[in-house]
Amino acid sequence: FQGGRRYIRRELSDTAxxxxxxxxxxxxxxxxxxxxxxxxxxxSSLMWSDEDGVGVSPENKDVWNELVKVSILCPGAKxxxxxxxxxxxxxx
Numbered sequence: 001f002q003g004g005r006r007y008i009r010r011e012l013s014d015t016a017x018x019x020x021x022x023x024x025x026x027x028x029x030x031x032x033x034x035x036x037x038x039x040x041x042x043x044s045s046l047m048w049s050d051e052d053g054v055g056v057s058p059e060n061k062d063v064w065n066e067l068v069k070v071s072i073l074c075p076g077a078k079x080x081x082x083x084x085x086x087x088x089x090x091x092x
């Protein structure tokens with residue numbers, strides 16, 4: 001373990017070092033995004049793409065707006081209207 005730690009310190013610059021709190025916060029954000037996408041995929045009739053998100057268009061904009069408005073369980077869904085979550089399959 002110590003050898004691995006020394007190797008990482010030697011190979012990575014100081015700018016690449018992340019404190020534990022930073023890693024914890026990043027993981028929490030990824031988990032939150034995963035759960036938001038999971039909610040969108042399971043409760044809506046909208047299509048989903050890990051690259052493009054819901055792909056809100058004029059035809060489905062009303063359905064999307066209603067989902068976002070009533071989603072108390074998923075307050076962070078709005079950014080996924082036209083932006084995907086490429087880590088979904090990895091985290092599933």
